[in-house]
Amino acid sequence: MVNRNITRRQCLLGACGLGLGMAVGVKAETPSSNPINVENAEPYPRNASEALARLKDGNRRFMDDRPRHAHENISWRSLLVETQRPFATILGCSDSRVPPELIFDAGFGELFTIRLAGNIISEDVIGSLQYAVVHLHIPLIVVLGHEGCGAVTATVEEMLDKVKEPERIESLIQLIKPGLSKLDLKQSHSALLSAAVEANVRWSIQQLSALPERKRIVVEKRAILMGGVYELATGRVRFLD
Known part of the structure; x- marks a missing residue:
């Protein structure tokens, strides 16, 4: 069941039409021309599958400690003054150890x-995702959780009756908790936290997928939604099925 806090957001989505699909193999339509042109630049991904492949290639370079650090110099930045053309949207955590641009070896x-x-779902988040799909025509959205997530850990600790957080953090916990309701709280603490991180990513995806515009958007193939978990020790992003 979708979190009751999403009810008001559904009206917002009905007006703007957030594009969210689930299968990576489905083509996501993108504009035919790339407004940012520069010699030797990578071609803009034609669909979500190519966007995902580009993320995976970047993550592999990051893991192997051979990042290119491309698209960071002044000549490239000057091309972005009037426009932007990101190829993927990342909904991630604020944790300082998980900067998406570094993890995927991506530039400006x-x-x-x-x-x-x-990486919770809130009204502001949905509005930002709408903008990414409707105005920037981004073909791929990734909900990116990570090992050792403090917000998820705080939620688990509360479920185990070990701690009570301040009011604002408690509000955050209440948005995460429904997605962890089916976890086995009797498993080892490390296994529980690992399972909770993945469950939280899937919960975010479930909430987005349950929004009323989803079925129409899947047919229109406007964008593809995926989940992933970042491993702190290895630097790997494990994409979820």
Whole structure:
């Protein structure tokens, strides 16, 4: 069941039409021309599958400690003064150890990032995702959780009756908790936290997928939605099925 806090957001989505699909193999339509042109620049991904491949290639370079640090110099930045053309949207956590541009070895203008503790779904987040799909025509949205997430850990600790957080953090916990309701709280603490991080990513995806515009948008193939978990020790992003 979708969190009751999303009810008001559904009206917002009905007006703007957030594009969210689920299958990576489905083509996401993008404009035919790339407004940012520069010699030796990578071609803009034609669909969500190519966008995902580009993220995976960047993450592999990051893991292997051979980042290119492309698209960071002044000549490239000058091309972005009047426009932008990111190829993927990343909804991630505010954690300082999980900067999407570094994790995916991406430069200026390549990723549209939304970051807040616990990569939760809120009204502002949905509005930002709408903008990414409707105005920037981004073909791929990734909900990116990570190991050792403090917001998820705080939620688990409360579920175990170990701690009570201040009011504002408690509000954050209440947005995460429904997605962890089916976890086995009797498993080892490390296993529980790992399972909770993945469950939270899937919960965010579930909430977005349950919004009323989803079925129409899947047919229109406007954007593809995926989940992933970042491993702190290895630097790897494990994309979820």
